[in-house]
Amino acid sequence: MYIWHRAVSAVSSRRAAQQVRHGSSGQNNFHAKYGMGVLVSGTVFCTAVWAYVLTQTGIAWNLSPVGKVMPKEWRQAEE
Amino acid sequence: MQEPHDVFEKYSPELRLLLALEPEPECRGTEADSPRTGPAHCLSSCPWFFLPPATHSRRSWDISQRVGAFYNTLGLMLATRAFSLIGKRAISTSVCVRGGHGVAKVEDYTLPAYFDRRETPLPDIAYVQTLTPEQKALKEKEKGSWAALSNAEKVALYHLSFKQSFAEMNQGTGEWKSVVGGIMFFVGLTGLVVLWQRKYVYGPVPHTLDPEYKQQELQRMLDMRMNPVEGFSAKWDYENKQWKK
Numbered sequence: 001m002y003i004w005h006r007a008v009s010a011v012s013s014r015r016a017a018q019q020v021r022h023g024s025s026g027q028n029n030f031h032a033k034y035g036m037g038v039l040v041s042g043t044v045f046c047t048a049v050w051a052y053v054l055t056q057t058g059i060a061w062n063l064s065p066v067g068k069v070m071p072k073e074w075r076q077a078e079e
Numbered sequence: 080m081q082e083p084h085d086v087f088e089k090y091s092p093e094l095r096l097l098l099a100l101e102p103e104p105e106c107r108g109t110e111a112d113s114p115r116t117g118p119a120h121c122l123s124s125c126p127w128f129f130l131p132p133a134t135h136s137r138r139s140w141d142i143s144q145r146v147g148a149f150y151n152t153l154g155l156m157l158a159t160r161a162f163s164l165i166g167k168r169a170i171s172t173s174v175c176v177r178g179g180h181g182v183a184k185v186e187d188y189t190l191p192a193y194f195d196r197r198e199t200p201l202p203d204i205a206y207v208q209t210l211t212p213e214q215k216a217l218k219e220k221e222k223g224s225w226a227a228l229s230n231a232e233k234v235a236l237y238h239l240s241f242k243q244s245f246a247e248m249n250q251g252t253g254e255w256k257s258v259v260g261g262i263m264f265f266v267g268l269t270g271l272v273v274l275w276q277r278k279y280v281y282g283p284v285p286h287t288l289d290p291e292y293k294q295q296e297l298q299r300m301l302d303m304r305m306n307p308v309e310g311f312s313a314k315w316d317y318e319n320k321q322w323k324k
Contacts, residue, residue, distance in 0.1 A: 027252055035256030042263035049270035057277045060284045066314050067322050071298035072291065 090237060090244045095200045195243040207239045214239060 026032055053059070191203030210218065214235075220228065221236055228236070237244075286292060305311045316323045 031253035031257045035253040038260030039256040042260035046263040046267035049267045053270050060288045065297050072294035074295035
């Protein structure tokens with residue numbers, strides 16, 4: 001076990017010594033510069049608009065009353 | 080100390096580099112100088128039977144002579160995968176006279192083009208067609224022992240033949256971020272459309288959806304024992320008058 005650990009540490013240290021610092025070599029196109037901004041702003045816009053539409057516009061969704069609504073007597077006294 | 084081969088990590092597969100730098104072997108000609116082409120020169124390491132009879136074994140980087148030989152090999156070369164360092168793209172568009180008949184003007188799109196693709200690691204032509212004097216000197220040095228080339232020189236030779244390394248051509252673009260962001264934006268626009276519809280298209284909400292009405296409706300449904308086995312009324316605890324937990 002000890003010998004295995006020693007071998008593993010030797011290999012990993014040699015690999016670390018071989019690593020080269022390349023700097024930023026990714027592509028510098030539209031997606032690299034603005035992609036994350038487009039993604040985040042689009043998602044925020046979408047969730048904001050739909051959250052407002054679903055809750056604040058008065059659209060009737062008629063969700064199930066189970067667990068939410070308490071019944072109320074409906075029979076009217078006969079006159 | 081950095082090992083040499085790490086510099087070329089992103090240029091792998093090494094085969095592309097190795098093949099591109101392979102010195103051209105002597106070509107075999109079958110005839111003496113032909114009066115049509117003059118002192119033509121061997122263009123590549125193609126098999127000799129792909130070459131016209133007039134090519135010879137003397138190698139040359141001279142462009143005008145390559146152009147002359149090119150027209151003779153036009154039909155053959157288009158079907159041939161050339162492994163040479165300098166391609167055979169013609170830069171002259173004048174009509175070439177051959178055998179008393181004119182040859183049609185060569186269109187640019189008909190010539191072999193350079194592509195950086197993982198599936199075709201060795202493009203039909205080299206990337207750099209016209210060499211500067213420094214580059215020509217480097218090519219001459221390449222004919223000697225490769226061990227004498229520094230890493231920077233090897234990389235420069237690579238970039239004479241190829242434009243991008245495999246690491247560069249395979250890297251992702253991040254295009255998905257723009258795509259998904261665009262999707263979300265247009266879905267958001269759809270939400271605005273629904274908003275407008277609610278204001279200007281939908282009619283008033285029926286009174287049957289008032290909260291009080293729904294409460295009474297609920298009581299009536301429970302009184303009728305709607306779906307008492309597994310459905311609606313089964314969820315209501317009639318003993319304690321509350322919803323089942």
